[in-house]
Each structure stands twice: as structure tokens, then as C-alpha cells.
Amino acid sequence: MELNLTLPQGNFILKNSAEKDDFVIAAAGGRKPELLWFKKAACGKKIYCADRGIEICFDAGFKPELLCGDADSTAPAYLKKAKDEKIKALLFNPAKDDTDLQLLLNNLPLKNNLLITGIWGGRFDHLYSNVFSLCSYKKRTNTAVIMADEQELMVLLAAGESLEFTAGADFKALSLIPLENSCVSLSGTRWSLKKAELLTSYPYAISNEITSEVVKMSCHSGFAGFYLKTAGKELL
Incomplete structure (x- = not known):
């Protein structure tokens, strides 16, 4: 299937085996996206929130489908608003094994392509858990997964998938991140790749530059991330 998604950073055409052509958006409890970016990215999409992610959702004037987590980092005023507006909530004891994001992923409607924000920033252990939890979600559901805010963005690609951007x-940088040992191709950049091997033990495809109107990437085997860093904190 060919999926189209337009974000403030640009337009993606994703070629994969997803069963649906629409996206839902999830807001997790990491770095809060810029308000205008979130309004544009979330417009017309169903929204699901993990813990503190409900704050940006309410700030942007949206009503989420679900709040999931232990509520240990959410401001009390937002929890009260969620209760007053009868938002469906799955709340857990903070002394739990799963992260708030993992709990949310386990309760999302199956087969929906996922745009998720509130992933970046903060501690490395949180980011590591977020990225690999989303890799697992993509493999389990056979869907498209994009992690994004106004500063950073990464598209997950499994074997046989490709994109055009x-x-x-x-952008300050374009990087290819091997989340498993992978074989990839890349064009439209200063340094192109043709069926190049990317190893988790030697991730060298970092800080490339966009040189063409359209950038193309294919993941021939393995599992890789197409990562973009905007030139400034805010989109130009």
C-alpha cells in the first residue's frame, strides 16, 4: 500500500504492507511538541495520550480518545479536566513493570498507522525504551510508525519498505539508523547509498545532507530508521 502523510516538515509517501491508509496520533510524556506544530499534525486524526501527553492535547483544544498510564507526571488540573470531560482513562499503579507508552501501545486500536509525538528529549533510557517499544509495535501490527515533533523526526522502515520525502x-541532518543489521539504499542526498550494509555495531550513515527535491530510501533487509533534524528549534 502507498500511504501519504503531510507534516509541517514536508510530505512523505510510504510504500509498505499496511492494511489501512489513515493515521492516528499518540502523545507520550517526553518533550512536549510546539503547540502550532501539534495542531497541524493532529488535525483530523484521532488522538491517544500516554500520561503527560494529555497536556499538549488539551492545550491544543483537542479531546483525546484515551488517556493511559500511571498519571504520576500529569498536572492535576489536566487529570481533573479529563475526568470532567469523561475521557476514557486506563490508569495504573506507578509501581508497575510496563512504561506508560507500552501500556498505551497495548491499548491502541489494531492496524492503525501511528504518528507519535512526545518521544524525544530527556533521558536516554526513556528514548531507548520508546524507540524499541515502537519497533516492536510496528512488527506486531504491520503498520507505519513515525516519531516526530518540530525538532526531530524518524520513520521506521522494515524489510521491503521504502519512502519518498x-x-x-x-534540515540540519539526515541520518539512517540501523535498528537491526540492515541493507539500505538512499538517493537525493550528498552521500547516496546503493544496497549498503548498515550494522548496529557500526552506525556510520549519520549527518547526511539533502540535495534534491525528493529524497528516496529503501530498506531491503533488516529494520532501519530514517531520521531528520530540523535546522533550528522551530520550523522555518
Whole structure:
């Protein structure tokens, strides 16, 4: 299937085996996205929140489908608003094994392609858990998964999947992240790749530059991330 997704950073065409052509958006409890970016990215999509992610959802004027987590980092005023507005909530004891994001992923409707924000920033252990939990979600559901805010973005690609990206902003870097040992191709950049091996033990495809209107990436085997860093804190 060919999926189209337009974000403030630009337009993606994703070619994969997803069963649906629409996206839902999830907001996790990491770095809070810029308000205008979130409004544009979430417009017209169903929204699901993990713990503190409900704050950006309410700030943007949206009503989420679900709040999931232990509520240990959410401001009390937002929890009260969720209760007053009768938002469906699955709340857990903070002394739990799963992270708030993992709990949310286990309660999302199956087969929905996922745009998720509130992933970046903060501690490395949180980011590591977030990324690999989302890799597992993608493999389990056979869906498209994109992690994004106005500063950073990463598209997960499994074997046999590809993308085309048309930039709508300036970028500081484009990197390919091997989340498993992978074979990839890349064009439209300063340094192109043709069926190149990317190893988790030697991730060298870092800080590339966009040189063409359209960037293309294919993941021939393995599992890899297509990562973009905007040129400034805010989109230009």
C-alpha cells in the first residue's frame, strides 16, 4: 500500500504492507511538541495520550480518545479536566513493570498507522525504551510508525519498505539508523547509498545532507530508521 502523510516538515509517501491508509496520533510524556506544530499534525486524526501527553492535547483544544498510564507526571488540573470531560482513562499503579507508552501501545486500536509525538528529549533510557517499544509495535501490527515533533523526526522502515520525502523545511541532518543489521539504499542526498550494509555495531550513515527535491530510501533487509533534524528549534 502507498500511504501519504503531510507534516509541517514536508510530505512523505510510504510504500509498505499496511492494511489501512489513515493515521492516528499518540502523545507520550517526553518533550512536549510546539503547540502550532501539534495542531497541524493532529488535525483530523484521532488522538491517544500516554500520561503527560494529555497536556499538549488539551492545550491544543483537542479531546483525546484515551488517556493511559500511571498519571504520576500529569498536572492535576489536566487529570481533573479529563475526568470532567469523561475521557476514557486506563490508569495504573506507578509501581508497575510496563512504561506508560507500552501500556498505551497495548491499548491502541489494531492496524492503525501511528504518528507519535512526545518521544524525544530527556533521558536516554526513556528514548531507548520508546524507540524499541515502537519497533516492536510496528512488527506486531504491520503498520507505519513515525516519531516526530518540530525538532526531530524518524520513520521506521522494515524489510521491503521504502519512502519518498519532499522537504518543506530546512534540515540540519539526515541520518539512517540501523535498528537491526540492515541493507539500505538512499538517493537525493550528498552521500547516496546503493544496497549498503548498515550494522548496529557500526552506525556510520549519520549527518547526511539533502540535495534534491525528493529524497528516496529503501530498506531491503533488516529494520532501519530514517531520521531528520530540523535546522533550528522551530520550523522555518
